[in-house]
Amino acid sequence: MKTISKWLALVVTVFLVLAGCSGGGDSADSGKGENGKVQISFINGFTGGDGAYMKKITDAFNASQDKYEVVELQEKDHYTKFKSGEYDLVVIHGNNLETYKQDGLIQDMSSVLEKAGIAETDFHQAGIDTVKLDDTMYAVPLDIHPLTMFYNKEFVQEAPKTYEDLVKINDELQAQSKDLYALGVPSSGLVEFYMLMIAAQNGIDLEKDGYLNFAQPEYAEALMQFHDMVWKDKVSPAGLGLDGEFQTFMKEAQEGKAYQTAVALTGPWFYGGAKEKYGDNLGVAPIPQIGSQLAAYGNSHTIALPANVKDEEKLAGIAEYLKFMYTPENLINWADGGQAPVHLPTLEKVTAEQEKYQIAYQNSQQFDDYVSAPQVYQFGEQIRYMNESVFSKVVTTEKLTTDALMKELEKATEMAKQIAATAPQQ
């Protein structure tokens, strides 16, 4: 018994020592930093090229301040960190906002925006549609990054505007070389953008009672267009994998060994790489009309206020930071990083210098036709089976029938229903 007590005492002691060493805690708890300024922790996932541009805005704010300091954390898995820690501001993608709202992790931002002098009318309607849930502003919209079209001017003089244009380009390129195609349809990667784009371009509403209803005959017909692009019209080579639309655009045709495409419907974040390779030969334009009507789809960044932030001093600091950020001279940095801000005064600056902010300007041209993601709980999980399995079947199965596709869409819908049922607030 005595020995056991000794062991227990030792273990408890070391536990206490380790617990004592852990110290620290999140900055949200610390309130003021060593410099006496009120600290605001701002977590986002800007770990790509755009991160430096957001940092520029934050650094400029901190330099201008003697009362507040924004501590910006750029983390690859920022959502996981956000859920397990305490932060004062968080960047959330537009298609995740409903989930974070229903999970009670974010709060109404109206009063902070009012304090910051930011009004709904300062933004393009597409941005407002993304952040307004149940008539409440749950975030402030930052940008929209829609599916973007790159084209190689060496092969295409003018940006294609319709599917017929793409077919025509393909015929011309195929006449030149069997290794040249109009565009590439990938089997994985950006396929969510493709699937939601074709729904929007055919006027199909996928949302039904809080879940994504893929099992619609008209949606099966719409998706079959991608199948036909590969197997019937052959405007895309078959068997392209992850990010195949961009990789094929960046390749150089090699007599039967590698395909090259003249157009890429891809993410704007690939702009830097494409510009480096093609220089002035790179064209950027809104995506063409592939379905029955013109519509654009993509995702967006929004800045939300975590539910735990109640401290008045912090809220005042957040308002100050947003006021600073949402001025054209500061937010233009975000456009410089390749993102298209939805803040109208900044957009005016972008339009005035459209050559300098080429990608931001071209993407802003899609805002009027932009259709945001259906606001459902766990959007990413609801669409997972479509992303990982169904779209791949559509573009890789030559003999796929609409009936076989419908069966897959029914399975995907059943899964989406089950995910929707896990929502905490119904």
Added chain:
Amino acid sequence: MYKGASYKIWSVLMVSPFIIFFLLFWALPLVLGIWISFHNWNVSAGNLGFVGLDNYKMILTSGTIYNDLFMTGLKNTLYFVVISVPPLVLIALGLALIIDNLPDKFKTIYRTIFFISYSISVTAVSAIFLWLFNNNGGFINNVLMSLGMKEAVNWLGEQPYAWLTILIATVWWTIGFNMMLFINALNEVDSSLYEAADLDGAGAWGKFWYVTFPQIKNVGFFIVIMTVIASFNLYGQTRLITNGGPEQSTNSLIMNIQTSVFGMNQLGIGSAMALLMGIIMTVILGLQYWLSYRKTD
């Protein structure tokens, strides 16, 4: 000399770091994992209450999303275990035997060459194999087409090629570890046994089967067990090379557990899946142990 209070205190102090870290990083997470698996635990909302065996029932009930995730992941993982363990063990043994028969001055060089890939991170390995096996203009396809193959192989987008790519990447990446263990085992074989076999007129195969194999059998069994465990934990290669595709056919069980926890927020379900996976691994390893030692007993 080794008596008295001072000796006891010192012995407790010396062993305590192990005990503490064992409790902190093994026992505590295990107990916590078991406890969480009996709760409706949401990553965002926290603990929503005790649910008994409901999480396990949902995972094992056909037609639920969790059953689909678990069974698909398990099937894919078992497939990988079956196709990966034999080459990972046999090729390692082959390499070890070759190196063992090399002149001494070459042994270190070749041992290092074969082992060095093991020190590379999975991210770098994946980047290399993505480049090598790219369907459109990848190095392997270019070589094959230069040799007369008509059509490019869709290595990453079609089965069985996707599994073959993952297998080749895994063998290239990890073979060095098993090989080193076999080399050490071969070094322990008494050379006089080979001399005796030579006198008896044994050939290369006879020497391997009657001398080498019985001597390295125990190490071989340990390697098989370690390889089965490593293959069960398949994650990095399928995450980074195929991203679970084509059509979720390379989604491993660990990937699907991660989806349950970090995608669906279901920590309770994810913990239950992890425990079920642990139980399955234990059963398989127990069976292996029993099969291997049954004859010797």
